[in-house]
Amino acid sequence: MENSTATAGDYALEARGLSKSFGSFYAVKDVDLKVRRGTIHALIGPNGAGKTTCFNLLTKTLTPTAGQVIYEGRDITGLRTAQVAKLGLVRSFQISATFPHLTCLENVRVALQSNHGKSFRFWSPLSAIRSLDPRAVELLEQVGLADAAHLQATELSYGKKRALEIATTLALDPKVMLLDEPTAGMGHEDLEPITELIRQVSAGRTILIVEHNLSVVSSLCERITVLQHGELLTEGTYDEVSNNEDVITAYMGGVDAL
């Protein structure tokens, strides 16, 4: 299934025999996953397939029952979320939640402060905080929020909140970004801008995305891994997986449509 010309060094992130059980129930079972460096790779599957659990295992939010997580050739199975974030493996949309009553600029500044090895300090000298502003403004421009720099996060539309979350993630200087359902709950009008933004920030990075919206997946992702009942069902291009009989059956058995 995997591109035969790829070598071990071509992968930014790998799961090897990854499993997670809750009691006797396996939410994820013996999953092998290889995310090629510089690509956008999707993890899809019907409801309850194990996508979120797998994601939590890859970002070290959950500890696996068995298996390994390999990041840039290094076994990170024993590391914690903050440790892997410092190595450049950063999860968006859950751990990088924004502060609703800070402005967009302040939110990005807080993320930049944490990336500079300092947690958010209310007593930091103003000059030290202000020195982060040029980079914060640059990041806001990159995600199309230059005009919203002084608006509180809570005042933003849903789509713009997601763009702000992407800016705070970029502040951590990720090499690999993991996006958990970036278009969840979004209105139709926000889909295209957020898809374009993900495409844009993928330049020079690797992205793994859990996404329910299959038209977003088809337009963004080179490779797609399909899970079902916690196990790997298949992996391939969108055309390959969408024409796979097992995938069609898996989706028709659930509430999702392919």
Ligand SMILES: Nc1ncnc2c1ncn2[C@@H]1O[C@H](COP(=O)(O)OP(=O)(O)OP(=O)(O)O)[C@@H](O)[C@H]1O
């Ligand atoms: N902490 C937990 N304890 C027990 N069972 C769990 C736990 N977390 C997840 N599960 C179960 O594991 C299975 C996989 O759940 P998971 O949330 O990973 O699936 P998913 O593919 O992300 O689903 P969805 O698309 O609905 O978000 C489900 O049956 C779920 O009920």
